[in-house]
Amino acid sequence: MTTPLQDTLWTRTARLAAETDTDLPHSVDVAIIGGGFTGLTAARALLLAGRSVAVLEAGQIGAGASGMNAGFVVPNFAKADPNAVRAKLGTERGNALLRLVGDGANAVFSIIAEDDIACDARQSGWLNPAYGEASADMLRSRAALWRELGRPVSFLDADATREQTGMDIYSGALLDQDGGTIHPLDYLRGLVQGVRRRGGTVHENSCVDRVDRDGRLWRLTMRSGASVMATTVLQCTNAFTSGVASRMGRSTVPLRVYQIATTPADPTTVKRIAPDGRPVGDTRQNLFTYRLDRDNRLISGGMAAIPFGAFDRLGRAVAKRLSEELALPQAVTPEVVWTGVAAMTPDFLPRLYQLGENWFGGIGCNGRGIAMTAQLGRVLARAALGESLETLPIPTRPLRPLPFHQFTPMVASAALVQARLKDMLAK
Structure with missing residues (x-):
């Protein structure tokens, strides 16, 4: 095969x-x-x-x-905070898993350094902006829990988040200094x-x-x-x-994700939306993410509620969302679109x-x-x-x-529709 x-x-x-x-x-x-x-x-x-x-x-x-x-190196859980992990596994086993996951980015960048792998590695930190006050409270608490485990995680206020993203819709952000990006x-x-x-x-x-x-x-x-x-x-x-x-x-539940890379952004835009080169993934149910590659192409992704014809449709939709969310001076277009499957337990x-x-x-x-x-x-x-x-x-x-x-893909599609409705109501 x-x-x-x-x-x-x-x-x-x-x-x-x-x-x-x-x-x-x-x-x-x-x-x-x-x-x-x-x-x-x-x-x-x-x-x-x-x-x-x-x-x-x-x-x-x-x-x-x-x-x-998409080349994001993120050393934490997408859907579970430290207390939830301890509740599931008990304090001792939970803390052991938390320490393992929290050191994940350092493990990657250590391998890259030890083996001298040329893969555009940049450990610039990872930014998790909060959409709404409830999300801000949740991330503020989550950041404190990670700090108790000795990790370099902090919470930025709305002004600092605006300076990092150029976006004024967020109520703050979790900043994990160990995160970053690579050429996967x-x-x-x-x-x-x-x-x-x-x-x-x-x-x-x-x-x-x-x-x-x-x-x-x-x-x-x-x-x-x-x-x-x-x-x-x-x-x-x-x-x-x-x-x-x-x-x-x-x-596991297989989730098909579509990724795009746009034409390169101009230097002024890069400085506004990623002054420190940090990748971004927010807290919305219909997740919004972006990062830059070495040539300042914007990379983002999304999922399709309706799989038929999704390849071309999602490429245009993700590019449109990037243009609107980041208030880009000119609408971007996909330079290339691709798709892969993530496994969710x-x-x-x-x-x-x-x-x-x-x-x-x-x-x-x-x-x-x-x-x-x-x-x-x-x-x-x-x-x-x-x-x-x-x-x-x-x-x-x-x-x-x-x-x-x-x-299970049909269940995932239904969940995506529900997530988009929740985001609309929150907005």
């Missing part, structure tokens, strides 16, 4: 080459299913620990969410290069259809008929549902699965894919190295595919 790369801003502007391996090893210590951020970060950690590793990617490197996202495809390819440089192998077009016991080892059989033996298997397949990825992929928290003896899976970045995958990959590597699942900061859950999984 070959999943080709879409035409995206990242494929057009990538500087690093896509280099992978052709010859499969006969056996390795750890076989990793999925060549995205999670799988490659896990591979890197295992190689540093002295294990032999093969990464098996069903399509091309970057054809999944790791190559399709170059980061992904840099991870591939780091894995191969350390002796691991990375294989494209290697969809794993079966994982079977063969004595004390696992045999991973690909759609091509080729196979590899491994002591331990890590499954890092996110929302995909092909081959052995099916069970884990069906445990029902409680918006990441989770580990034990799929068999020495076979582990991880999922649930919930819209925080870059920072969370760095940590999810590291935790999976710890499981592969034999650490007790009870001591890991991400909880292990029974794997239960969602009932009527094929209809």
Whole structure:
């Protein structure tokens, strides 16, 4: 099975080459299913620990969410605050997960620095503006909770938020100093290069259809008929549902997101809407986001309530929203539009699965894919190295595919319509 790369801003502007391996090893210590951020970060950690590793990617490197996202590096939860996490997991386990997630951006930027990955990395902070006084109160409280955990998170008043965004509709903003942006495809390819440089192998077009016991080892059989033996298997397949990825992929709600990059903004506009180069994502139900790339293109995204014809329609709609929200002097147009799928767990928290003896899976970045995958990959590597699942900061859950999984996109569409109505009422 070959999943080709879409035409995206990242494929057009990538500087690093896509280099992978052709010859499969006969056996390795750890076989990793999925060549995205999670799988490659896990591979890197295992190689540093002295294990032999093969990464098996069903399509091309970057054809999944790791190559399709907007490049935001955000070290917190999209839908859960610290108190909600503690209520769900208990104080000790909750704080362990909070510390892990809170250090996610630093983990990404550390890998970039250690491996000298040229991916336009900029740790300039992340801004979360509040739409309405109730949202401002919520973010003020959330910022205080993160500060109690020792994180550099503050709350800006409405005037300071206006200076950061050029927008006067917000009542304040949460500022997370650890956040930032990267070129996700170059980061992904840099991870591939780091894995191969350390002796691991990375294989494209290697969809794993079966994982079977063969004595004390696992045999991973690909759609091509080729196979590899491994002591331990890590499954890092996110929302995909092909081959052995099916069970884990069906445990989440897949959300199709459309991204656009516009023609470059003028210097005066850049100074007004992003004086410190910070990416922005507000609190509205119908989320408004934007960031700039190295050439000052505006990058934003959205979801479609009606999927038919959404590709072209969403591109125009997102560009129009950017022009209106940011009061741009001239209407912008999409230079390129692309789409990808985010995986959302029902409680918006990441989770580990034990799929068999020495076979582990991880999922649930919930819209925080870059920072969370760095940590999810590291935790999976710890499981592969034999650490007790009870001591890991991400909880292990029974794997239960969602009932009527094929209809979850319709539920997501209905929720989007409801969210837009709530925003209209709030306005």
